[in-house]
Amino acid sequence: MELAVVTRFAPSPTGDLHPGNARTALFSFLLARSRGGRFVLRVEDTDRERGSDDFIAAQIADLAWLDLPWDAGPGRDDGRGPYRQSERGHLYAGYFERLEREGLAYPCFCTPAELDVARRQQLSAGEAPRYLGTCRSLSASVRAERLRAGHPAALRFAIPGPQAIEFDDIVRGPQSVEAASLGDFVVRRTDGGAVFFFCNAVDDALMGITHVLRGDDHLSNTPRQLLVLRALGLPAPRYGHLPLLLDAGGAPQSKRRGSVTIAELRSRGYLPAAVGNYLLRLGHHGAPDAWIDPPEFAGHFHVDKLGRAPAHFDAVQLDHWQREAVRRLDAEATAGWLAGEFPADWAASRRVAAAALLRGNLLLPGDARGWFEILGGSLPPLAPDAASAIAEAGPAFFDAALATYSETGPNLTLLVERLKSSTGRKGKALYMPLRFALTGRHDGPELASLLAAIPQALVRDRLAGAARVQGS
RNA sequence: GCUCCCAUCGUCUAGAGGCCUAGGACACAGCCCUCUCAAGGCUGGUACGAGGGUUCGAAUCCCUCUGGGAGCGCCA
Numbered sequence A: 001m002e003l004a005v006v007t008r009f010a011p012s013p014t015g016d017l018h019p020g021n022a023r024t025a026l027f028s029f030l031l032a033r034s035r036g037g038r039f040v041l042r043v044e045d046t047d048r049e050r051g052s053d054d055f056i057a058a059q060i061a062d063l064a065w066l067d068l069p070w071d072a073g074p075g076r077d078d079g080r081g082p083y084r085q086s087e088r089g090h091l092y093a094g095y096f097e098r099l100e101r102e103g104l105a106y107p108c109f110c111t112p113a114e115l116d117v118a119r120r121q122q123l124s125a126g127e128a129p130r131y132l133g134t135c136r137s138l139s140a141s142v143r144a145e146r147l148r149a150g151h152p153a154a155l156r157f158a159i160p161g162p163q164a165i166e167f168d169d170i171v172r173g174p175q176s177v178e179a180a181s182l183g184d185f186v187v188r189r190t191d192g193g194a195v196f197f198f199c200n201a202v203d204d205a206l207m208g209i210t211h212v213l214r215g216d217d218h219l220s221n222t223p224r225q226l227l228v229l230r231a232l233g234l235p236a237p238r239y240g241h242l243p244l245l246l247d248a249g250g251a252p253q254s255k256r257r258g259s260v261t262i263a264e265l266r267s268r269g270y271l272p273a274a275v276g277n278y279l280l281r282l283g284h285h286g287a288p289d290a291w292i293d294p295p296e297f298a299g300h301f302h303v304d305k306l307g308r309a310p311a312h313f314d315a316v317q318l319d320h321w322q323r324e325a326v327r328r329l330d331a332e333a334t335a336g337w338l339a340g341e342f343p344a345d346w347a348a349s350r351r352v353a354a355a356a357l358l359r360g361n362l363l364l365p366g367d368a369r370g371w372f373e374i375l376g377g378s379l380p381p382l383a384p385d386a387a388s389a390i391a392e393a394g395p396a397f398f399d400a401a402l403a404t405y406s407e408t409g410p411n412l413t414l415l416v417e418r419l420k421s422s423t424g425r426k427g428k429a430l431y432m433p434l435r436f437a438l439t440g441r442h443d444g445p446e447l448a449s450l451l452a453a454i455p456q457a458l459v460r461d462r463l464a465g466a467a468r469v470q471g472s
Numbered sequence B: 001g002c003u004c005c006c007a008u009c010g011u012c013u014a015g016a017g018g019c020c021u022a023g024g025a026c027a028c029a030g031c032c033c034u035c036u037c038a039a040g041g042c043u044g045g046u047a048c049g050a051g052g053g054u055u056c057g058a059a060u061c062c063c064u065c066u067g068g069g070a071g072c073g074c075c076a
Helices: A019-034 A053-065 A089-101 A112-124 A140-148 A196-206 A216-232 A262-268 A272-280 A294-300 A315-327 A331-337 A348-361 A365-376 A384-393 A395-408 A412-423 A428-439 A447-453 A456-467
Strands: A006-009 A038-041 A105-108 A154-157 A164-169 A173-178 A185-188 A211-215 A238-242
Touching: A006 A019, A006 A211, A019 A038, A019 A053, A019 A211, A019 A238, A019 A262, A019 A272, A019 A294, A053 A262, A089 A105, A089 A154, A089 A185, A089 A196, A089 A216, A105 A140, A154 A216, A164 A216, A164 A238, A173 A216, A185 A196, A196 A216, A211 A216, A216 A238, A262 A272, A272 A294, A272 A315, A315 A348, A331 A348, A348 A365, A348 A447, A384 A395, A384 A428, A395 A412, A395 A428, A395 A456, A412 A428, A412 A447, A428 A447, A428 A456
Parallel strands: A006 A038, A211 A238
Antiparallel strands: A105 A154, A154 A185, A164 A173
C-alpha cells in the first residue's frame, strides 16, 4: 500500500510570485490532490536582509487567488508548525547540537576574506571551488580555545568519505553524485542562523513531506540535503526537479528583465482559471488540448508527464486561455469581473446588462472602457475606416435611418426591413454604416442588441451626426 | 574554470528504432458561415540545432561540437 502523499510549496518572501513558482505550487498542489494527499505551505523567511512580511502576504494572496488552498500552513496549523522558518530556530538548534556531538559537523573559523582567497585560487587553477577543510582538522583543544576567545564560528557539515550519493529524481530519473566532489558546507551561519539547505531539508522531514517538486536550480544541491537527512536519521522525501520557466526571449525570468508576476496578471484582469489552464500545460503534457475546469485539474495531472526541457512563458497562449475563461463567465460573473471599470453611477442591473452584451468581445476588463462610452457617453472622433464607410453611405441614407428610427424605435429587424426598401441597401452595405455611425468601430456585439442598449437620444444624435459627414 | 542538466514547428508539446512523406494545440494565412469582431467549420505553410557513428532501418541509441540553463555562497 502506498503511503499518503504530502507535498509542499516553500516560497521565500523576497519578491512577488512569478509564473514559474506559481507553476511549481500548482503542480505540488495537484500532485497531492491527485493522490488524495495533503498540500503544505511553508514560508522560508530565514533571509532577514531581503525578506519582508509584505511579500509573504502578497504571495499568500496570490496562491489563494490561484485557488491553491493548503491543508497546513500559516494560519492553519496541523500540529507540525509553525510554518514560518523564522519561528523554527529552536528546532534546528537541537539538530546542530546532535551533529556536533556525533562529530558530523565542526566549527569553522575561516573568515569571508580567507574563503574568498581560497576560492579565487582554485578557480584560477581550473578547479571547482570548494571548501578545503581547513578547520576540519583542528584539534579539540584549539577549537575550544578559539571558541573561548570568542572567535566567530560557523558550523560546517563534514562530508563523509568516498561514496556515491544516489537518488531517483521524479522527473530526471536516477542520479548519482560522488560525495568527494562536494565540499564541507555551512549549515549554521556565524550569526547562528540555519542555512537554506539545512532548514529546508529538516523541515520537509519534520512536516512529513513525501514528495518535493521544486526548481531545477536545486538539483545539484540535493545530495547535500540527502547527506544531512541521513546524518540526522531523518526520512528523505522523493525529489522532482522541474525545468526553469523562461521568458519569451529564452532568458530566465527575473524582476530586472520585467518578467510578469502573478500579481500583475491578476490586476490586469486575467482570470485564475485561465492562468491555471495555461500553467497546467507548461512543461507538462498530461492534460488534453481543450479547456479544463479547475476542479478537474487534479484528474489531468500526471507526475510522470512532466517535461525535462525548459518552457517559455508565452503571453499569446495565456490570452487564448483567458478568452476561453471569459467565455465561460455568466453575465453576473462578468459584471463582477468588470467591477472596477464601470462608470460609478451605473446601477447593478445596467452593469449586468452591459456585461451580458459585451461578454463575447472582451479579453481584459480594460477593453470594456470604450464600450461604456458607446453605451452611455460620447463617441471618440471618427477613425478613417469609420469616416469613409459613413461618407460612402451618404447623408441621405442617415436622414432616412433617423426618420425610420423615430417610427420603429430600437427594433432593428423592423428598422432594417424598412431601410432596405427605402434605400435599396442591404447586407453589409446596410449594416456597416449603421454600426459605424452608432459605435464608431467595426467590431462588437450584434447590432440588434447594441441598438437596444444605446439610449434613444444618443442613437438619434449619432445618426444625425453621421448625416453631416461629408465625403472626401 | 569545474560539475551537472536541457535541445522536435514562432510558442506549448506528442514521439521511449520501423506505425513519422513527424501528430495535436496556440499563433499565422486563405476559404466557408456571418452586419462586424469573436466563436465554429475546412484548408495551408512552418520543426527533429550541426557533424560523425551504431543499425537493414534513427527524431528516437552512442560520440563530438554548437546553443541555452543550473550549481560550485556564512542567498534562498
